[in-house]
Amino acid sequence: MSNNLFVALREAFPQDLDAVAVETDTGLNYSWRDLERATAMLANLLQSLGLPRGARVAVQVDKSVEAMMLYLATLRAGYVFLPLNTAYQSAEIAYFVENAEPAVVVCSPKNFGWVSKIAFSAGTHYVFTLDAERSGTLLERAAHCSDRHVPAVMQPDDLAAILYTSGTTGRSKGAMLTHNNLLSNALVLKDYWCWQPGDVLIHALPIFHVHGLFVALHGALINGSKMIWLSGFDAKLVLQKLPEATVFMGVPTLYVRLLAEPGLSHDSCRNMRLFVAGSAPLLMETFTDWQQRTGHTILERYGMSETAMLTSNPCRPSDGERRGGTVGFPLPGVALRVRGDAEQDLAQGEIGGIEVKGPNVFKAYWRMPEKTKEEFTDDGWFKTGDVGLVDARGYVCIVGRSKDLIISGGYNVYPAEIEGYINDFPGVAESALIGVPHPDFGEVGVAVLIAKTGVQLSAEAVLAALKAQLANFKIPKKCFVLPELPRNTMGKVQKNLLREQYKNLFC
Ligand code: MCA
Ligand code: AMP
DSSP, rough: OOOOOHHHHHSSSSOOSSSSSEEETOOOOEEEEHHHHHHHHHHHHHHHHTTTTTOOOEEEEEOOOOHHHHHHHHHHTEEEEOOOOOOOOOHHHHHHHHHHHHSSEOOOGHHHHHHHHHHHHOOOOOEOOTTTTSSSHHHHHTTSOOOOOOOOOOOOOEEEEEEEEEESSEEEEEEEEEHHHHHHHHHHHHHHTTTTTTTTTEEOOSSSHIIIIHHHIHHHHHHOOEEEEOOOOOOHHHHGGGGOOOOEEEOOOHHHHHOOOTSSSSTTTTTOOOOEESSOOOHHHHHHHHHHHHSOOOOOEEETTEEEEEEOOOOOOOOOOOOOOOOOOOOOTTTEEEOTTEEEEEETTEEEEEEEESSSOOOOBTTTTTHHHHOOOOTTTTTEEEEEEEEESEEEEEEESOOOOOTTTTEEEEEHHHHHHHHHHEEEEEEEEEEEEETTTEEEEEEEEEEOTOOOHHHHHHHHHHHHHHHHHSSSEEEEEEEEOHHHSSSOOOHHHHHHHHHTSSS
């Protein structure tokens, strides 16, 4: 039996391969046979390149069914998929390419100029293009390949994907996820979330992160479920599609935006079975508003790029009730503990660092053995960097993070990275990026900085410089030049005081 994740997903395809597997918001229908043939052709293209075992395929393209097929083809061919946020600019891409050394890069035609320059100079031999209108050199080349392909035989611990998730200090780390990490999690969620015949998923998330690429996509595929495939989130479009679907997954911002739609009602959700939220804290207000407006109770779950899904509120009533403000119970097979600073196990209700173990927990960070060692305990538990507790009924509650991280609209923003860029701006002496509440994105970054003596700094100029270098979601929503920064007795910037000072900026 091959442990190739693709084989397990392929086995779940329905008998009738001519049934619709994906229906796009542009009115295109793809059958399961289309998925089978296209992934075979793309896998044959990849294998025709003579790539070494474990070769990485880095992809920075707009969301499309073909991009999804490229992911499945990479698994099918036995290579390692490396999805990259479409908002990343050249400095960010240069880092990922230098760190991961992909054998193949696939980018959008509009970025081919600068991406190919970075890739070729880093030693990548193949750069293809793919756009969201089904054109580009990747498909042109694949069109000549056979639509028959025997999936590569993989071992459970063979790499399937590398997902970059920045550390609180320094540069991004590549979380190495194996076929078994992903397959074990997909199978657990299929059962725990009661996927059933006839389920239809609205897929409105990006496919360069775990939520959209693994939790949503694997969920539908491993159940042989049709997907209504949106090229991006649009609240009105989701509302229009709800009566045709049964499952929706989103970050809290998506729920906040849907609640702002007058058409959201019990009636518009009458066909729906399950709403899942995660990637960032779901406010109790959103949880209760959703119940009142739709009659549905959102199922909140907790995961990480390093672990896929860790905990989940129950789906079936026999597993318990869904409780707002909690991320539910550790999933079957996941062990979770909360420990204090002295590495002692804490009793129920006590707040400490969340640590986990399980078949879903990643192997290591790519080519960073020291960083990997730092983030696992001596007895093999992964330190999530999240702070929380397990309450008297066994529900896990995340109350904060020990890692300096801002989660904005579901995207992670690492202050250390942004502060580095701000500090490089001429005339800046020091800076601090803090997260403050935001009604739409949940939390956004606000930058404060001090100028070198005698230098006049313009906050607008600093932001403009950042916009030219960094992905747009990382750009601080506000920037203030201050005479000084609050420090503790150790001279460390007191970000908690800054968060307090600016907490009402957007609310
Ligand atoms: C867009 N902008 C943002 C964000 N998205 N700024 C901060 N945070 C964001 N998330 C910027 C845009 O560049 C634009 O700035 C301005 O805000 C308005 O953009 P808007 O049109 O509102 O953005 P959008 O295109 O509608 O996107 C918002 C979004 C998107 C749909 C919420 O951010 C999104 O799809 N988020 C989901 C991310 C995700 O999949 N997370 C899962 C990670 P300007 O005009 O200056 O360009 S996986 C994970 O966390 C773990 C493993 C887990 O548990 O799942
Ligand atoms: P990532 O770095 O993209 O893997 O994001 C993982 C982080 O997202 C976790 O370590 C948590 O800090 C956060 N996260 C994911 N799901 C939730 C949730 N339901 N509630 C609060 N934080 C969450």
